[in-house]
Amino acid sequence: MDRNEREHVIEVTDLRRVYGGGFEAVRGITFSVARGEIFALLGTNGAGKTSTVELLEGLAKPAEGRVRVLGHDPYAERAVVRPRTGVMLQEGGFPSELTVAETARMWAGCVSGARPEGEVLALVGLGRRAGVRVKQLSGGERRRLDLALALIGDPEVLFLDEPTTGLDAEGRRDTWELVRTLRERGTTVLLTTHYLEEAEGLADRLAILHEGRIAAAGTPAEVTASRPARISFELPDNWFLGDLPPLDELGVTGHEVDGRVLRLRTHQLQRAATGLLGWADRAGVELRRLDVRSASLEEAFLGIAREASESKEYAA
Template identity: 80%
Template sequence: MNTDQYVIDVEGLRRTYAGGFEAVRSLSFSVARGELFALLGTNGAGKTSTMELLEGLAAPTGGTVRVLGHDPYAERAAVRPRIGVMLQEGGFPSELTVLETARMWAGCTSGARPVGDVLERVGLGGRGKVRVKQLSGGERRRLDLAMALLADPEVLFLDEPTTGLDAEGRQETWELVRELREAGTTVLLTTHYLEEAETLADRLAIMHEGRIAAEGRVEEVVAAHPSRISFTLPDGYHLGDLPPLGALGVTGHELNGRTVRLHTDRLQRSAAALLDWAGTAGVELRGLDMRSASLEEAFLHIAREAKNGRNQNAKEEVAAR
């Protein structure tokens, strides 16, 4: 692996827990130096299990993972001083103050920066004398982030970094992450907030059941899914009264009661043809909504496909009995 280009390189990665549950199934991806890569997925998709392998907290069952050219588990001493890790839950002693916690953590960190500077950077500069147990959920996440930044890491792992933050706190964290990336820090982020990934990520992967279901730049992942037009059928009209779907440039459709949803890869053409038909027919398309595909649409499409696949497998198992 060329560590000047890729600082994280994963090939055929697997993780199986006791009892045979396979949480990560032959995962492969790379993250370039200075890139922000977002790892998304439904609950139980394997994101946190993957992050723990990358952070060197556990050994993989199979495959390989390299961070900065090293195995993060077997060569932990070579990797740990150069990375920062923000877990979903920090677990700091509740009776310690923010400043005491930071000093304790700095004592275990090679090349730690001045704790006051780091606390100030995440917005906790005035909370040094407050006990951890008295912090709000959002403030605890800020403390988690501060501890991950103490060593000024080359690679930063952020596991759900803005959970519990209000809108202002989330925006401030996004701005800090942008600054870190612009300064050359490589960031691997997991999040349930699709807007967060869409706003910050250079590239992303959407996981499902331990595998990558989609990967690429945000616009590439979104472009693989159609735009949509939805409206209520005019009174007295039926779906068959519309122009042929092919003439509208529509690739698929759904009908729920009187509500029609059309899928198209050419939104402008389809919208123009539909509106031209409505104008000629002299009808109003109530509830008309036209929108390009979004990351949310792509994510939900993958989730629906997965759910339909599980339902189909269940039916096949029942039929086979």
């Protein structure tokens, strides 16, 4: 294993994927994933997430660009890459009459160095359901079985496509904890998800795709830092916007007034909040319904999607 493989387990350079009819689903994206890192791909439906993951898994050949997983081309050298990776698809197709244990045992026979089926079923919370037929499982339990089969070969790289879809809140939290444990053991995880809370809580880094291109990338904190924080409160009776200190001196970049409620936007949250509270203290007024918060990943995601759409409309 060379140094580059140790540092970047997944490398994607100028990657493009084109379907029949000329539709370009992935339009020249570049990113890398380090060993032991959780990397999330986000995007609206049709943004190119699954199309990208399928190229990384070696299920299709790129139209252009370069992909390396563990130092190898996952399509041309699939026989080398596949035994070292685990894949959890959006939907798994299991024989409905087999039991959970039989399904895991069948899958174990297809991989080298398989872990005992009882061990992986216990990991995903299906240990007590081992004797149940697949057709009797709930949707959430089937997702757990999908995850168990992805883990049965003890992969170095794990691809998770919408891993918690269909799970209840408890199942989602359990899956998050399992993914964190895998990272601590050195497993590299690339996941797609529609749950922004999931990406914000799990991912070391992420990329937001929009129409096949990367619109933003970095740590969750870096991506959200590009969006303004918010301060909102109800103006005291007989006080008006003009009675506040000049908003630009507080570092406020924008505001809206909704009746008696004032909403401020700022990239300097501490400065704005300190200045505002200092003014209120000196003036002897109470800022009712005060809410101070940093931007969330959801706000960043929606803002990026909205701005990209507005830019497209303007260009048209």
